Amino acid sequence: MLKNLDKNSDGNITKEEAGGAAWFDRLDQNQDGVIDAAELERLRKAQGADGNRGAND
Ligand SMILES: [Ca+2]
Numbered sequence: 001m002l003k004n005l006d007k008n009s010d011g012n013i014t015k016e017e018a019g020g021a022a023w024f025d026r027l028d029q030n031q032d033g034v035i036d037a038a039e040l041e042r043l044r045k046a047q048g049a050d051g052n053r054g055a056n057d
């Protein structure tokens, strides 16, 4: 899971921890350079709610 990417276990995934992956910018919705717990939670919800997409747009 994405949690495995959080190498220093601070609850955030930096672009460096993500290895500069292309999906990073998409997940970093507020563009602050880290994927934080709230953004991870949003991702988890998005993945678990396939029948209810587009609510954030
Ligand atoms: Ca981290």
Ligand SMILES: [Ca+2]
Pocket: 027, 028, 029, 030, 031, 032, 033, 034, 035, 036, 039
């Ligand atoms: Ca962010």
